[in-house]
Amino acid sequence: MSTTTLPPGEKTRPAPARGRRAGISDRSRAERKLGWMLAGPAFAVMLLVTAYPILQAVYDSLFDFRLTDPENKSFTGLSNYSVILTDRIWWTSLAVTLLITVVTVAVELVLGFALALVMMKALSAIRPVIRAAILIPYAVITVVSAFAWQYAFSLDSGFVNSWLGWLPGISADTDWFGGTWKSLFVVCIAEIWKTTPFISLLLLAGLAQVPEVLQEAAKVDGATWWQRMRRVTIPNMKAAIMVALLFRSLDAFRVFDSIFIMTGGANNTETVSFLAYRQTIARLEIGLGSAVSVLLFVCVVLICALFIKGFKVDLASARGEG
Amino acid sequence: MSRKERNLWILGGIGIVVYALFPVAWIVSLSLKAPADIANQQFLPTKLSWTNYELILTGSASDLFLPALRNSFGICLIATAISCVLAMFAAYAIARLDFPGKKVILSTALGVAIFPVISIVTPLFNLWRQIGLYDTWPGLIIPYLSLTLPISIWTLSAFFREIPWEMEQAAQVDGATSWQAFRKVIVPLAAPGVFTTAIIAFFIAWNDFVYGISLTSTEASRPVPAALGLFSGASQFEAPNGPIAAAAVIVTIPVVVLVLLFQRRIVAGLTNGAVKG
Numbered sequence: 001m002s003t004t005t006l007p008p009g010e011k012t013r014p015a016p017a018r019g020r021r022a023g024i025s026d027r028s029r030a031e032r033k034l035g036w037m038l039a040g041p042a043f044a045v046m047l048l049v050t051a052y053p054i055l056q057a058v059y060d061s062l063f064d065f066r067l068t069d070p071e072n073k074s075f076t077g078l079s080n081y082s083v084i085l086t087d088r089i090w091w092t093s094l095a096v097t098l099l100i101t102v103v104t105v106a107v108e109l110v111l112g113f114a115l116a117l118v119m120m121k122a123l124s125a126i127r128p129v130i131r132a133a134i135l136i137p138y139a140v141i142t143v144v145s146a147f148a149w150q151y152a153f154s155l156d157s158g159f160v161n162s163w164l165g166w167l168p169g170i171s172a173d174t175d176w177f178g179g180t181w182k183s184l185f186v187v188c189i190a191e192i193w194k195t196t197p198f199i200s201l202l203l204l205a206g207l208a209q210v211p212e213v214l215q216e217a218a219k220v221d222g223a224t225w226w227q228r229m230r231r232v233t234i235p236n237m238k239a240a241i242m243v244a245l246l247f248r249s250l251d252a253f254r255v256f257d258s259i260f261i262m263t264g265g266a267n268n269t270e271t272v273s274f275l276a277y278r279q280t281i282a283r284l285e286i287g288l289g290s291a292v293s294v295l296l297f298v299c300v301v302l303i304c305a306l307f308i309k310g311f312k313v314d315l316a317s318a319r320g321e322g
Numbered sequence: 323m324s325r326k327e328r329n330l331w332i333l334g335g336i337g338i339v340v341y342a343l344f345p346v347a348w349i350v351s352l353s354l355k356a357p358a359d360i361a362n363q364q365f366l367p368t369k370l371s372w373t374n375y376e377l378i379l380t381g382s383a384s385d386l387f388l389p390a391l392r393n394s395f396g397i398c399l400i401a402t403a404i405s406c407v408l409a410m411f412a413a414y415a416i417a418r419l420d421f422p423g424k425k426v427i428l429s430t431a432l433g434v435a436i437f438p439v440i441s442i443v444t445p446l447f448n449l450w451r452q453i454g455l456y457d458t459w460p461g462l463i464i465p466y467l468s469l470t471l472p473i474s475i476w477t478l479s480a481f482f483r484e485i486p487w488e489m490e491q492a493a494q495v496d497g498a499t500s501w502q503a504f505r506k507v508i509v510p511l512a513a514p515g516v517f518t519t520a521i522i523a524f525f526i527a528w529n530d531f532v533y534g535i536s537l538t539s540t541e542a543s544r545p546v547p548a549a550l551g552l553f554s555g556a557s558q559f560e561a562p563n564g565p566i567a568a569a570a571v572i573v574t575i576p577v578v579v580l581v582l583l584f585q586r587r588i589v590a591g592l593t594n595g596a597v598k599g
Contacts, residue, residue: 028420035421042412042475043427046434049442049468056445067448115341118334130335132585133342138592139577140346141529143547144570148345151352157563159348162363172363193345198592205593250436257531261551273440273532280444281536293441300438 054297061291067284080291089275090292094299097271100184101252104191108248109241111192112199119204138197146261149190153177180268187258187269195251199244206240207233246307250300272296346574353567360564374568383553383565389541390549391573397459397545398527401466406520408467409474416475417482428479431472442468443536450537457539465533470523477522480594481515518591521580528577546573 061080065073084090115134122130137145151157153176164170176182210233218228234241256273263269265278276296280289348365355362356371378387416424446465447456455461489511493503534548544552550569553562581588 031419032421032423035415035419036423038415038419039412039423039427042408042471043423043430045408045467046430046471049465049471050434050437053442053445053449054437056449057441060445060448067451114334115338118331118338121331122335123328123332126332126335128585130338131589132582133339135581135585135588136342136346136578139525139581140574141531141547141577143531143550144349144574145345147550147566147570148349148352151563151567152345152348154563157352157360159363159365163365193341197342201589201593247436254438254440256440257547260531260535273438276440276444277532277536280447286444286448289444293438293444296438297441300436304436 054294057290057293057297059290060286061294063287065285065287067286076287080287081295083288084291084295089270090295092268093270093272093275096184096269097253097255097273100188100191100255100271101249103188104195104252105245105248107188107192108196108199109245112196112203112244115196115200116203116207119200120207134197134200136197137194138201140194142194142257143261145194146190146258149186149193150177150262153186177263178267183263183267183269187255187262190258190262191252191255195248199248202240202244202247203237206237206244209240210236242307242311245311246304249303249307253300253303254296272299346578349567349570349574353564353571355564357564374564375572377565378569378572383569386541386549386553387546387569387572390544390546393459393541393543394528394545394547394573397462397466397543398524400459401463401470401527402520402523404463405467405470405474405523406478406516409471409478409519410516412475413478413482416479417485418487427475431475434468435472435476437468439469439532443532447536456537457543459543461537462533462543462545465537466527466530469526469530473526474519474523477519477591477594478515481519481591482512485511485515514587515591518584518587521584521588522591525577525580528573 062075062077063073064076064079119127119130119134153160155161155173155175158176160176161170161172161174165172174182176186214232214236215228218232223231254273255271256277259265259269259271259274260277265271265274270278272292273296276289276292279285279292283289351366352360353374354370354372355367356369356373359367359369359371362368377383412427415421416427442465450456450461455464485508487508489507490503493507494500498506529547530545531547531551534545535551538544538548546569550566550573553566553569
């Protein structure tokens with residue numbers, strides 16, 4: 001498929017005025033020192049609140065350690081990992097998490113793109129209204145969104161069954177939280193509603209960067225709307241799409257709040273995050289919980305690597321860090 | 323744009339507004355239903371009732387909800403303030419100085435932002451219990467920094483990069499002292515970015531559920547989302563749906579007000595930090 005993009009030189013912003021001098025002068029040494037003095041505290045805090053806990057988790061995961069029974073803490077090597085990786089619960093929760101991630105991100109990409117197009121074309125008079133509206137799902141806390149959707153579908157307070165009763169398979173006593181698929185369906189709806197705005201704002205910013213000249217040129221050449229979309233618009237905003245996808249995938253993979261509120265992990269709807277929570281906080285199995293946490297972390301790193309290596313997402317250039 | 327096309331886009335716009343407001347309208351409607359009305363299977367209440375709000379604000383559920391509201395405001399504001407100050411220094415260094423650590427700091431921020439929160443909870447839960455930070459305000463403020471600091475650094479560096487810093491020198495050439503140049507020129511230019519960053523950081527802290535539910539156990543520090551999550555479990559009331567809906571509406575009000583007042587800036591902040599070609 002041939003795509004149309006501007007040659008790289010014309011898209012990049014002018015290089016910073018400040019030239020880099022060869023060798024390290026006193027001035028640049030001082031600048032370096034000042035830079036670390038200013039940025040150091042933030043850097044240290046970030047490391048302290050993440051690097052330290054994950055290392056501690058790696059360490060704890062090598063022990064058989066229950067908080068209710070601290071005396072019998074014993075080193076067991078990798079046995080926690082083998083316990084988890086041979087248990088069906090882990091694989092079920094991983095599958096559920098992946099399913100939620102793939103479904104929500106795919107729907108959000110399409111829906112978010114549609115919303116971005118509408119926002120871009122919207123008349124300037126109503127643009128603030130649309131912008132404020134689209135920010136509301138983003139700003140509403142996840143727990144509230146989960147409750148809203150749960151109550152909309154639930155048997156005791158919902159209206160969905162009476163509204164959709166004409167659809168085959170839905171009646172007044174359809175229990176949406178009685179089975180795995182139906183529960184996950186509602187969870188996905190809640191997640192999609194809440195997070196599509198974020199993706200659509202990122203895509204809108206990407207759309208705004210597509211050079212108008214190319215659109216005009218394609219139009220003059222007689223390209224249809226669909227052709228312009230596929231050959232001009234999308235290839236030119238690939239970086240924005242990939243960044244949005246990466247961020248949403250990682251975010252979706254950590255899904256916890258909606259599961260906790262809507263199903264509590266019942267009917268095989270447990271996700272990896274929820275499994276880690278249940279082991280640690282509810283069962284006080286620090287060793288096993290830590291091992292699940294470490295595995296979750298490894299999954300996130302793998303997804304990240306897949307995006308960056310596999311799809312060639314260049315975060316630095318997408319974020320203007322050149 | 324043809325007339326037909328224009329109408330189509332307007333229709334799309336209305337669609338977005340309905341999409342965004344529908345669940346919010348539903349939770350407001352649910353919160354206004356009287357107990358007998360909750361199960362009426364309809365979207366709207368048959369009769370407006372303030373019972374649910376009375377219950378959580380003055381009634382039997384108020385000692386669960388009001389302390390949580392206070393905790394949430396306090397903890398989120400402090401965490402936001404700390405991360406904004408730290409991020410201000412870091413972003414200034416990233417935007418203005420030329421030093422090799424820049425990339426390291428930005429990548430670290432990115433790494434922390436995508437970090438699975440629950441992986442931090444497990445070790446902190448154990449550590450906090452040992453050193454007495456479990457169920458305290460600092461015990462939540464510190465982990466909240468892992469949520470608010472990375473996004474603050476990204477957003478602020480993007481804002482700071484756009485500030486015409488030469489104006490500081492220009493003011494000094496015109497006879498201003500460095501303090502005057504900073505206060506009269508730089509602060510007004512930087513303030514909107516800092517303010518926007520603070521709003522976004524506050525949203526993220528306000529939204530937290532994982533830390534809130536894992537690292538607290540009483541009203542001493544439990545934030546609103548966690549309290550809401552536990553309402554359903556505790557059988558404090560017969561049917562918790564109505565009171566939870568009312569509490570949900572109350573915690574949604576502050577963020578909706580912020581959105582309505584500062585929508586343009588929030589959008590700029592969210593996308594500035596994320597996509598920059």
